[in-house]
Amino acid sequence: MITWAHVILDLPEAARSADEPFWSSVFGGSLADPWDGHPELASFLPPAGDRSVHRQLVGDGPPRVHLDLEVDDLQAETERLRLLGATPGRRVGEEWVTLSSPGGAVFCLVIGPASQDRPPPVVGAGGVRRRLVQVCLDIPPGRSHEEAAFWRSVVPWRWEEVQDPEFLGRLVPPPGAPLQLLLQELGPDDGGATVRAHLDVGSDDREATATELVGLGALRLGEGDGWVLLQDPAGMAFCVTAHPPDRP
Template structure:
């Protein structure tokens, strides 16, 4: 994988101003037949967050994996257990063995991770039911080529990202039967960052010793963590 992009999929544009404010990014011109796609453009470095208006389902997140040869990587990833959902010739939409949707897209030379400020979106957490955790964690390690390691708490593993990669992949053991994804932010002052998000329209779901779970204005869950910006 040459680059990773996090996508915010939402039935409407209601949460886009919130994520612009949170990240300090500008919104690119819209793309797609209905103007459904746009990129959050950081002040420095290469873009790695995008928004998409989707017509159905709850607000959610997904990953785009940027590669040099999409057809070859689609064949490789399919051999690892993924299922092709859509192949439009330029990008391929797939589903992981646990049901997580992701895309393989062309790499266009992105390589500079934004530095961030008081906080930084720097992690995609894959929420995996206990029954499929190990198989799915090994799948994502094989897909990305990133080494899997145990986290600081027993419910977490993570994949070691290369220097400069904008998003780390965290793997979380969860109850239930359905896998999902959510974004995490690193920050140096969690209470102050949570207060900023609430002022901008977020709602606190719960607070843990090391992170706070919130919902954005569209109802999408994400977390603010105590990890220092630029590390992890």
């Protein structure tokens, strides 16, 4: 059973000096000391509530995002997901196991505490609130049916249709969970071969929040119906959306 979802920012060493202070400001807290026994990992400390976003130092390559899903039985959940089509990878004792979805999205199963307290929204300039509300899985054309079926079986949350043809739908967790999962089908001109992920920051006023994050070091790339596309200082794309920061 999946009990909590974490976001991991995989940062190459060259990106940490720019991205660590930027994301600390976005999340309204600070970066804690590295984990005992795992110096590559550190958690972003929110002003209140429990940790749900973490930084992992990786080798060369662009910065990226992956999910860690907390479970109560690592072996049983690993086997369940394998039967659903996941490919198991590296295992670290009884702490966590890395897997990949049928479309190549890397994620982890981890053992964690039984309950968590979701961090509240961050209050930014002018009293505008923001919070990391969802992870969006960007799925290449031709993989959407298989990938959506996989994630709907993996994550036992409520499936919600989205009134936009480029979005397949979203998985909405029970109240109090830190984030939801949005599934998006990429256009044929994207060129990507595997599923990747990006962060969506929900805001009371997306334009005000986008402007504030540009002031913190983000680059504005464009906008669409309900979202503003930004790039963090290390070159990783993310969005500011009109999704209320109190939900899910």
